[in-house]
Each structure stands twice: as C-alpha cells, then as structure tokens.
Amino acid sequence: MKEIKNEVKDNRVNILELAKDAKVIGISGHMRPDGDCVGSTLGLYLYLKKAVPKAKIVLYLEQPSDIFKDLKGYDEIQSDFDGDETYDLFFALDGEKSRLGGAEKYFDSAKVTVNIDHHISNRGSGKYNYVVPEASSASELVFDLMEEVYVDVDIAKAIYTGIIHDTGVFQYSNTAPKTLNIAAKLIAYGFDFSEIIDRTFYEKTYIQNQIMGRTLLESMLFMDGRCIVGMVDRKTMDFYGVEPKDLDGIVNQLRVIKGVDCAVFMYETDTLEYKVSMRSNDTVDVAKVAGFYGGGGHKKAAGCTVNGTFHDVINNLSQSIAMQMKAYDSKSMT
Ligand code: AMP
Ligand code: MN
Ligand code: MN
Numbered sequence: 001m002k003e004i005k006n007e008v009k010d011n012r013v014n015i016l017e018l019a020k021d022a023k024v025i026g027i028s029g030h031m032r033p034d035g036d037c038v039g040s041t042l043g044l045y046l047y048l049k050k051a052v053p054k055a056k057i058v059l060y061l062e063q064p065s066d067i068f069k070d071l072k073g074y075d076e077i078q079s080d081f082d083g084d085e086t087y088d089l090f091f092a093l094d095g096e097k098s099r100l101g102g103a104e105k106y107f108d109s110a111k112v113t114v115n116i117d118h119h120i121s122n123r124g125s126g127k128y129n130y131v132v133p134e135a136s137s138a139s140e141l142v143f144d145l146m147e148e149v150y151v152d153v154d155i156a157k158a159i160y161t162g163i164i165h166d167t168g169v170f171q172y173s174n175t176a177p178k179t180l181n182i183a184a185k186l187i188a189y190g191f192d193f194s195e196i197i198d199r200t201f202y203e204k205t206y207i208q209n210q211i212m213g214r215t216l217l218e219s220m221l222f223m224d225g226r227c228i229v230g231m232v233d234r235k236t237m238d239f240y241g242v243e244p245k246d247l248d249g250i251v252n253q254l255r256v257i258k259g260v261d262c263a264v265f266m267y268e269t270d271t272l273e274y275k276v277s278m279r280s281n282d283t284v285d286v287a288k289v290a291g292f293y294g295g296g297g298h299k300k301a302a303g304c305t306v307n308g309t310f311h312d313v314i315n316n317l318s319q320s321i322a323m324q325m326k327a328y329d330s331k332s333m334t
Contacts, residue, residue: 013114013128015044015145019052022088026110028060028103029138030095032244035200037094038064039162040116040138042073043155044091047142049073051150058085060103065245067200071161072154081105091116094138097125116141118166118174120287121296133298136179137166143182156189161196168252169197173300208246211236215250215265222314226283227321228260229314231274232267244275255279262286262321266313269305274313277303283328289320 019025027044029037038061045059063079081102090110092100095117097107107113107126115126118141120133135141139162146155163183167175170183187193204212211232219230230250237243247267254263261283266274276293278286279301286302293316295304306313 011130013116013130013145015048015114016051016147018089018112018114018128019048019055022052022055022112024056024058024085024087024089025052026058026060026085026087026090026103026106027093028091028100028106029093030099031062031101033061033064034094034248035068035165036137036139036162037061038068038071039158039160039165040093040142041091042068042071042077043139043146043158043162044093044142045073045076046152046155046158047146047150050152050155051147055088058087060100060106062101065248067203068161070199071158073158084109086110088112089114092126093117093142095119096122116145118298119296120298121291121302134174134176136172136174136176137163139163139166140179140182143186148185151189153189153191156186157191157196160186160191160193161200164197164201169201174298204249205246207240207242208249211240211242211246212250212253216253219254221260222318223322223325225259226261226325227264227318228254228257228262229264229266230254231265231310233310234268237267244269251277251279261325264314264317264321266306266310272309273305273307274310275303275305276313276317277301278317284321284324288324289317292320293317 027041029041041059048057060078087106087110089112090107092107092115097104113126114128115124116130118132118135118138122131124131139159143159215230219228221228251263251265262280264278266276269275280286285299287297287299290297290302290304293304293306297303
C-alpha cells in the first residue's frame, strides 16, 4: 500500500485556542488568488464567524474571479488595503507572508500570526506555522485544523472548491488518500459538487478559449520537444480585454502535450517583466527552477516573476531546466 505522507500532526495549530480572546481577526491569501486561495480563506472566514461569534473577522484578498461568487462570504471580501487596523490575530493562507500583497502590512502589525500553507518553498512566516508540503492544498490543511461541529455546507463548499482547484479535480499527484477522505466528508454535507467542478474549474468563456487557442498555436517546442513555451503579451491581453485570471488553465493544456516533460507559460505583467508558470512531470523540479528566480511552488507546479525580454527569460529558464533534465537522464541511465 502506498505510504500516506500527509499525516503530519506535530506542528498543528489550535485555531480556536488562538482565536478565543481575539477581538479582531484578519485573514488573507496570496496575490492573484486562485481557487485554493479563495476556498481556504473563505472556508476559514465562515468557520471563524461561526465558531468565534464575538470577534470581528475580516478577509482581505485581491478581487477574486467571479466564478467563485456563489460561495458564501464572497461579497464580504475586502479588496481595499487602505486601512491601518491592527489585528489581534492574522492568518496568511496558501503562501508565505511576502505573497500577501497589500495585506502584508496587516500581517506584520498583527499581535499573533499564523501561516497555513503547502508550498515546499515556504519556511513558515508566522508565529505559528502549519506548513505541510505533502498536502494537496491549503484548503485541506485548513479543514484539518477545523473542529467539525462548526463545519456546515457553506464551509464544506468553500473547502471542496479549493481542493478541486489545486488537485486538478483529484488528478494531480498531490492527491492523497487523505485528500479523498476529506472530500468524502465534504460532499456528505450535500451540495452540487459536479456543478462546482464544471462552473469553477472547467467552464471557460469564449474569449478565454480564444486566447488559449492562440497561445497554443503560437507556442514553441524546445529541447527536442521535451519542453514547450507559450506566451501572451500585453498587446494581446488588451486586444482580447482579458486579465491574468483569464489565462488560468493554459499552462495545464501545454503540460498534457504528448512528449512534453516541462511546460512554461508566461504573460507580460509590465515592460520587460513576465509572470511565469511552470508544470512538469518527474523529470524537472520546477519549484527549484522558480526558486532560482525568487519564486517558488511545488515540484510539479511552480511560478515566479522574471525580468527581461521574452527571449532572455526563456533562455535563462531553459538553462535551469536543461541542467535538471540532464541530471535526471544520467541518473535514470545508471
Ligand atoms: P501558478 O503557475 O502561478 O499557478 O503557480 C503554480 C504554483 O506555484 C502555485 O501553487 C502557486 O501558488 C506557486 N507559485 C506561483 N508563483 C509563486 C511565487 N512567486 N512564489 C511562490 N510560489 C509561487
Ligand atoms: Mn494558490
Ligand atoms: Mn494552494
């Protein structure tokens, strides 16, 4: 039987113990929030509102995609970081504090901080840290720390949404027996999970499909077809009227091309600046490649922001990727 790796119990955080005397509690997640970030933060937000009714709970996130608008609490998300409140307790989810963007200052000034994450690159940036790289998602970890008496259908929906997004609907190798056990508990609360999967994960607008099609058409294979790169520049984003969140899913489509071991997708964020997303199989540890450029993530899915022209960026990344591929090839020959 496969070893169940994500059964880490030693550094668990007792959320309700920390929250019991707090008057104001803040929660946030990483910039450009994805499904796991939205699901885990909303799940914790709803849970704390219920379990600690005396406290004021505030959830800060950059404006998430409206595909998540049916999750309870979505309309209460604060995307304005102008205030200067001091929090008794502040949670950073699905990333280290430096990825909180505008909400980092609340984390820095909070009396007690908690960091719950599953990124291998995160060493823990809170007073209390529950960082489990083997876990499928921050949502799984947040659920793990919840007392189930307070969990209800809305919390279950948020957590479930986060898990399906980070596991590619239970497909990626971060899916463990424990992940599925949690998912089983969640769907027992009774909600239309197949609708959530379709509407938040698979459904794309016509424009999103068009820009994905165009990116695939213009993509380039390199390293004898073992790597592929796709790119969207500012001009194209403006032409289609799309935002970064409309580009979700393109890198996964590049990844499933037969023969490709490592897929790179990048879009222009500023003059000579690109956000890079990488996906791989066992051949390349993309967290290491991203880490080299100040980013991070997981072995098979990672990201970073890199400066330079498109060609500079891809030349640099391809050197790091090639080094790892060579090492992998020589190891598998011995
Ligand atoms: P992305 O390709 O942006 O979807 O990211 C893939 C994975 O790497 C996700 O788990 C991200 O949270 C993580 N990631 C992306 N960018 C960074 C970064 N700059 N630092 C740390 N982790 C990142
Ligand atoms: Mn995330
Ligand atoms: Mn995540």
